[in-house]
Amino acid sequence: MKLWTISVLFMSLAAQTMAYNILVLAPFGSWSEYKLAKILGDSLAGVGHKVTLVSGFGPSNDSLITEIFVGSSINEAGNIFELDMMQIISYASENQKRFCNSMYTNNDVLDIWKHRNDFDAIIAFSVINEIIAPFLIEYTGTYIGLCPIGIEGWQISNQGNRLPKSVTPFTLANFDENMNFLERVLNVLLELVIWQMYDYDMVPQIQTLLENYFPGMPPAVDLYRNYSLLLINSHFAMDGIYPLLPNQVEIGTLTATLPQPLSMDLQEFVDGAAHGIIYFSLGSYAKSTDIPKTQMAMLLEAFGRLPQHVIWKFEGDHIVNLPSNVITRKWLPQQDILGHPQTLVLISHCGTFGIQEATFHGVPVLGVPISFDQHRNAARLARKGYGLFLNWDEMTVELIVENINILIKDNTYRERLQAMSHALQDQKESPKERAMWWIEYAIRHKGAPHMHYAGKNLNVIQYNMVDVWIFLIVILMSCVSLSYYCLRICCRKGLCRKPKQE
Ligand SMILES: *[C@@H]1O[C@H](CO)[C@@H](O)[C@H](O)[C@H]1NC(C)=O
Ligand SMILES: *[C@@H]1O[C@H](CO)[C@@H](O)[C@H](O)[C@H]1NC(C)=O
Numbered sequence: 001m002k003l004w005t006i007s008v009l010f011m012s013l014a015a016q017t018m019a020y021n022i023l024v025l026a027p028f029g030s031w032s033e034y035k036l037a038k039i040l041g042d043s044l045a046g047v048g049h050k051v052t053l054v055s056g057f058g059p060s061n062d063s064l065i066t067e068i069f070v071g072s073s074i075n076e077a078g079n080i081f082e083l084d085m086m087q088i089i090s091y092a093s094e095n096q097k098r099f100c101n102s103m104y105t106n107n108d109v110l111d112i113w114k115h116r117n118d119f120d121a122i123i124a125f126s127v128i129n130e131i132i133a134p135f136l137i138e139y140t141g142t143y144i145g146l147c148p149i150g151i152e153g154w155q156i157s158n159q160g161n162r163l164p165k166s167v168t169p170f171t172l173a174n175f176d177e178n179m180n181f182l183e184r185v186l187n188v189l190l191e192l193v194i195w196q197m198y199d200y201d202m203v204p205q206i207q208t209l210l211e212n213y214f215p216g217m218p219p220a221v222d223l224y225r226n227y228s229l230l231l232i233n234s235h236f237a238m239d240g241i242y243p244l245l246p247n248q249v250e251i252g253t254l255t256a257t258l259p260q261p262l263s264m265d266l267q268e269f270v271d272g273a274a275h276g277i278i279y280f281s282l283g284s285y286a287k288s289t290d291i292p293k294t295q296m297a298m299l300l301e302a303f304g305r306l307p308q309h310v311i312w313k314f315e316g317d318h319i320v321n322l323p324s325n326v327i328t329r330k331w332l333p334q335q336d337i338l339g340h341p342q343t344l345v346l347i348s349h350c351g352t353f354g355i356q357e358a359t360f361h362g363v364p365v366l367g368v369p370i371s372f373d374q375h376r377n378a379a380r381l382a383r384k385g386y387g388l389f390l391n392w393d394e395m396t397v398e399l400i401v402e403n404i405n406i407l408i409k410d411n412t413y414r415e416r417l418q419a420m421s422h423a424l425q426d427q428k429e430s431p432k433e434r435a436m437w438w439i440e441y442a443i444r445h446k447g448a449p450h451m452h453y454a455g456k457n458l459n460v461i462q463y464n465m466v467d468v469w470i471f472l473i474v475i476l477m478s479c480v481s482l483s484y485y486c487l488r489i490c491c492r493k494g495l496c497r498k499p500k501q502e
Contacts, residue, residue: 031284160456259339
């Protein structure tokens, strides 16, 4: 009896301390997306797993994990101010090609590819990273998707869970989940058009490209979409409620941290701001140096008119005519600034991470969306009363000043955000713990086949019952017309005349 207890105890301990070998593939992504992968990797390494991260960013020195730079960086991706929505698919395939070529000519990456079956799990970005598919050829471990840009109908449907388009705004839409009739029509059309471009333009290009390096390569998208667990960088309080499967796990705010004290120079600047601070950042993808000249002049003039102090993440060396209440830095501790009680407004391009961090810290947002999912995120913030937004081509000095003043003077924005911030910080376990538990669970259960959703076996027509409805309507119409003809024949034979009264 005792021996039994001891051995059970030993076994459960062994299960807990089982160290796995995990590969994280995050070649094509922004700095924020890299950070998500890195923090996740570091957390896994922190509990004893061995982690290798392949990404488009140089290894950090403080890493607990092995980092491999693919040899191509997102910084070469170009100016997103000039990106047309209809070019997004070609933009994505051009960039993926560039990453693919550097990745599969890199000996470190190829070495990992050869030994891919040494890894218990592969975690990969599930958005526009089809070039990782060769790692999944005859891969016997557990494949896990990581969706850095929040709830995406597309990534979620890969597991068979096709979210209703009536309440799931397409990534590139400029509205949120509360759609009116016209928006629902647009939502379906937009997705159809972009999907055609994806299926008939990007997918064949990527396939041909991969076949150059891996002759006989099976269909890359089939491999790429086949994850058994999906970690989603979203939180229902912020992104809206969606019916998710048990193996679709929300890990939003994983990168958010409580604020640390500011550096001396920033603290001095903040202390000197009697009317508070406005923080302006276009994130890591868009660059402030790419802001068109007219809008740049408007922003500078608007900032000069404000009594607040402005901290601006600006990548260039210096700005002529910079008002005295503004400072710029190439890099800023975003969360320490957002978490500072003096910070009143964030001016943001509305990327997933910036928005998450602003809501986590309860700071109202003035959105200046540029591209990708940013218009949808801005619409979501505005419709829920967490901020306002301005389009770049409708921007004026007056509008900038006016919108900032509304966000500062109207307390309801801050109150709503504080409530939201409270909801985001009140989670059963931290998003990090949740992510790690699910990764370990998926590995322990070898991809957890018991979590395979039957919806995955059906195509879109079958899943939405289109075939069944057509079948039933045909039957119904046949019955109706059959009865009609029967009646007519009967009448002709005089069977349905009223009996004559005697
Ligand atoms: C890492 O350390 C090297 C040398 O110590 C330094 O040149 C490099 O800039 C550091 N890299 C980062 C990302 O901090
Ligand atoms: C998807 O993964 C399952 C196991 O998780 C496997 O049985 C199936 O063959 C895979 N499908 C493709 C297309 O790779």
